[in-house]
Amino acid sequence: MIGSIAALGAGLAVIGAGIGIGQVGGKAMEGISRQPEAASKIQTAMIIAAALIEGAALFGVVVSFLGLR
Amino acid sequence: MDFRPVLNSKKITLGIVLSVFSLFVSVKALALQEKNPAEPATETKEEAKFDPTETIMEHISDSHYFHIGGKLAMPLPVILYTDKGLEVFMSSVFEEGEKIHGGKYYKYALVHDKIKAVTGEDKTEDTAAKVFDLSITKNVASMLMSVFALLLIFLSVASAYRKRIGKAPKGLQSFLEPVILFVRDEIALPNIGYKYARFMPLLLTVFFFILINNLIGLVPFFPGGSNLTGNIAVTMVLAVITLLVVNFNGNKHYWAHIFVPSSVPVWLWPLWWVVEILGIFSKPFALMIRLFANITAGHIIVLSLISLIFVFKSVAIAPVSVAFVVFMDVLELLVAMLQAFIFTLLTALFIGTAIEEHHH
Amino acid sequence: MNPLVVPDLGLVVWTTVAFAFLFFILAKFAWKPIMAAIGERERSIEDALLKAEAAKEEMSRLTNENESLIKQARAERDLILSEARKAKDQIVSDAKEVAHKEGARMIELARVEINNQKAIALADVKNQVATLSLEIAEKILRKQFEDQQQQDELVSQLLKEVKL
Numbered sequence: 200m201i202g203s204i205a206a207l208g209a210g211l212a213v214i215g216a217g218i219g220i221g222q223v224g225g226k227a228m229e230g231i232s233r234q235p236e237a238a239s240k241i242q243t244a245m246i247i248a249a250a251l252i253e254g255a256a257l258f259g260v261v262v263s264f265l266g267l268r
Numbered sequence: 269m270d271f272r273p274v275l276n277s278k279k280i281t282l283g284i285v286l287s288v289f290s291l292f293v294s295v296k297a298l299a300l301q302e303k304n305p306a307e308p309a310t311e312t313k314e315e316a317k318f319d320p321t322e323t324i325m326e327h328i329s330d331s332h333y334f335h336i337g338g339k340l341a342m343p344l345p346v347i348l349y350t351d352k353g354l355e356v357f358m359s360s361v362f363e364e365g366e367k368i369h370g371g372k373y374y375k376y377a378l379v380h381d382k383i384k385a386v387t388g389e390d391k392t393e394d395t396a397a398k399v400f401d402l403s404i405t406k407n408v409a410s411m412l413m414s415v416f417a418l419l420l421i422f423l424s425v426a427s428a429y430r431k432r433i434g435k436a437p438k439g440l441q442s443f444l445e446p447v448i449l450f451v452r453d454e455i456a457l458p459n460i461g462y463k464y465a466r467f468m469p470l471l472l473t474v475f476f477f478i479l480i481n482n483l484i485g486l487v488p489f490f491p492g493g494s495n496l497t498g499n500i501a502v503t504m505v506l507a508v509i510t511l512l513v514v515n516f517n518g519n520k521h522y523w524a525h526i527f528v529p530s531s532v533p534v535w536l537w538p539l540w541w542v543v544e545i546l547g548i549f550s551k552p553f554a555l556m557i558r559l560f561a562n563i564t565a566g567h568i569i570v571l572s573l574i575s576l577i578f579v580f581k582s583v584a585i586a587p588v589s590v591a592f593v594v595f596m597d598v599l600e601l602l603v604a605m606l607q608a609f610i611f612t613l614l615t616a617l618f619i620g621t622a623i624e625e626h627h628h
Numbered sequence: 629m630n631p632l633v634v635p636d637l638g639l640v641v642w643t644t645v646a647f648a649f650l651f652f653i654l655a656k657f658a659w660k661p662i663m664a665a666i667g668e669r670e671r672s673i674e675d676a677l678l679k680a681e682a683a684k685e686e687m688s689r690l691t692n693e694n695e696s697l698i699k700q701a702r703a704e705r706d707l708i709l710s711e712a713r714k715a716k717d718q719i720v721s722d723a724k725e726v727a728h729k730e731g732a733r734m735i736e737l738a739r740v741e742i743n744n745q746k747a748i749a750l751a752d753v754k755n756q757v758a759t760l761s762l763e764i765a766e767k768i769l770r771k772q773f774e775d776q777q778q779q780d781e782l783v784s785q786l787l788k789e790v791k792l
Contacts, residue, residue, distance in 0.1 A: 243454075246606060247610065247613065250558075250606055250607070250610045251610075253558075253562065254554060254557070254558035254561070254562070254610075257557065257558060257561030257562060257565060258554075258557055258561070260561060260565060261557055261560070261561050261633060264630045264632055264633055265630055265633055325631070325632070328632070329631060329632060330636060330639060380631070400637065400638070401636075401637075401638040402638045402641060402642070403638060404642075405636075405638070405639065407639055408638075408639060408642040408646075411642065411643065411646050412646060415646050415649065415650045418650060418654070419650065419653060419654070422654055422658035422659075422662070423653075423657055423658055425658065425662065426657060426658040426659075426661045426662050429661055429662050429665035429666075430661055430665070433665060433668070433669075445666070448662060448663075448666070449666070452663075452666075465663070468659060468663055469651065469654065469655035469659040469660070470651065470655075472654070472659055473647075473650060473651045473654050473655070473659070477647065477650060499636075499639060500632065500633055500634070500635045501635035501636045501637070501639035501640045501643060502639065502643045504635050504640065505640055505643040505644050505647060506643075506647070509647070564632065
C-alpha cells in the first residue's frame with residue numbers, strides 16, 4: 200500500500216518536472232529560432248535549467264523513497 | 269534496383285550493430301534464465317518469485333562483496349571498530365550471509381548486507397555491542413580505485429606539463445586540457461570572478477571525482493558496477509565540503525546580508541535569519557540530493573528495464589528491453605557529465621556569492 | 629526509512645579520507661603545475677602575438693621610413709640636377725653675352741675703321757676727281773676757245789648777264 204502511494208507521489212513529482220522541462224525546452228527553441236547565433240549559449244542555459252528542475256523532481260522521488268519499506 | 273546506398277547508410281549500419289548487440293545480450297539473458305532453473309534443488313524458495321525491487325536495491329546499495337559476474341564475487345576486507353578494539357577479517361567468512369562469524373570480541377552476522385553484532389545463532393541483534401563498520405565495502409573499494417586512477421591520470425598529465433613547458437599539449441594531456449579549461453573558463457571564471465584561482469584545485473578535484481565515479485558507475489561489470497555517486501553518504505560528504513568552503517570563505521558582505529540586511533525592516537529580521545540560515549544548509553542539501561537522486565534514478569531505470577526480461581520470463585522482451593537500456597545508458601552518459609558539471613557549477617556559484625564584493 | 633537515503637557512516641569516513649587525500653595530492657602535485665603551465669603558455673602565446681604585432685608595426689614603420697628617405701633623396705637629386713642645369717645655363721648665357729659684346733665692340737671698331745678708311749678714300753677720290761675734272765675742263769676749254777668768235781660771243785653774253 201505504502202509502495203503504491205510512493206509510486207503515485209513519484210509520478211506526481213515527474214508531472215511537475217515534465218511541465219517544467221517542457222516549458223524550458225519550448226522557450227529555448229523559441230529563443231534559438233529568434234536568435235540562431237545564440238543557440239549554443241541558450242542550449243547551455245537550457246540544460247542547466249532542465250537539470251535544476253530535474254533536481255526538484257528527484258527531491259519528490261527521494262521523498263517517495265522515504266516511504267518505501 | 270540498387271540497394272547499395274540504403275545498405276551503406278549509417279542508420280542501417282547502426283541498426284544492424286544494435287540488433288546484433290541486443291541479440292547477443294538476449295542470448296546471455298536466455299543463458300541466465302536457463303541456468304537458474306538448472307539448480308532448483310539448492311534454491312527452490314528463492315527462485316519461487318522474482319522480486320525486481322529486491323534485485324534493484326541489491327544492485328544500487330553498498331555490499332561487502334564485489335560481484336564480478338554470476339555467482340563469482342570478490343570478498344572484501346571487513347574492518348570493525350568496536351568498543352573493545354579493532355577487528356579485521358575478510359567478508360568471505362560470512363559465506364554470502366549464510367554463516368555467523370565469531371570474532372575476537374563479538375559474534376557478527378550479515379543482515380541485509382550490513383554487518384551486525386549478534387548474540388547467538390538466530391541473528392538477534394546484540395544491543396550491548398557498539399560496533400562501527402569501517403569496512404572496505406564495494407563502494408569504498410571502487411572509490412579507492414577511482415582515486416588511484418585519478419592520481420595516475422593527473423600526475424602523469426602534470427609531469428607532461430612539466431616536461432613540455434610552453435609546448436602544445438600531447439596525448440592524454442591534450443584530451444584533458446580542454447576539460448580543465450572548461451572548468452576554468454565556463455565554471456570558475458564567470459561564477460567566482462577574478463579570485464577564481466584559489467578555488468580551482470577544489471573545483472577541479474570535485475569535478476573529476478564526480479565525473480570518474482559517475483562513469484565507473486555506468487560500467488556494468490567488475491571494475492565498475494558500484495553506485496558510488498548514487499550513494500547518499502558520498503554526496504553528503506561532497507555537499508558538506510561545499511558547505512564548509514562556502515561559509516569559511518564568506519566575506520563580511522555575505523554575513524552582513526544574512527544577519528544585518530539593510531534593505532529589510534528591522535522587525536522582519538528574525539524571520540529573515542531563519543530563512544537565510546535555512547538557505548545556507550538547503551543549498552548544499554539540494555546538491556547532495558540532486559547528485560544522489562540523478563545517479564540512483566538512472567541506475568534504477570536501467571535495472572528496471574533489465575528486470576522486465578525476468579518479470580515477464582520471456583526472451584522475446586529482451587531486444588526491446590536492451591534497446592531501451594542502450595538508450596538510457598547513452599542518456600546516463602550525458603547525465604554523468606551534466607551532474608558533474610552542475611555540482612561544480614553550483615559550488616562555484618555559491619562560492620562566488622559568498623566572496624562577492626558588495627555593490628548595492 | 630529506506631536504506632538508500634540513510635547515509636552509511638563508514639562510507640562517510642572513507643569518502644572524507646579518500647577525497648581529502650585526493651584533493652591534497654592533486655592540488656599540490658597536479659593542479660598547481662598544470663594551472664601554472666597553462667597560464668604560462670597562455671601568457672607566452674599572448675606575448676608572442678603582441679610581439680608579432682609590434683614587429684609588423686615596426687616593419688611597416690621602417691618601410692615607410694625607407695620610402696620617405698628614397699623620396700627625399702630623389703627630391704634632393706632633382707634639386708641638385710636642376711641647380712646644375714641652371715648654373716650651366718647661366719655660364720653659357722654669360723659666355724654668350726660676353727662673346728656678343730666683344731663681337732659688337734669689334735664690329736664697331738671695324739666699322740669706325742672702315743668709315744675712316746672710307747672717308748680717306750673718298751677724300752682721295754674727291755681730290756683725284758677734282759684734278760681730273762680740272763684737267764678735263766682745261767682740255768675742253770682749250771678745245772672750245774680755239775675759235776675767237778665764240779669767245780667774244782660768250783664774253784658778250786656774260787657781260788649782258790651782268791647788271792651793274
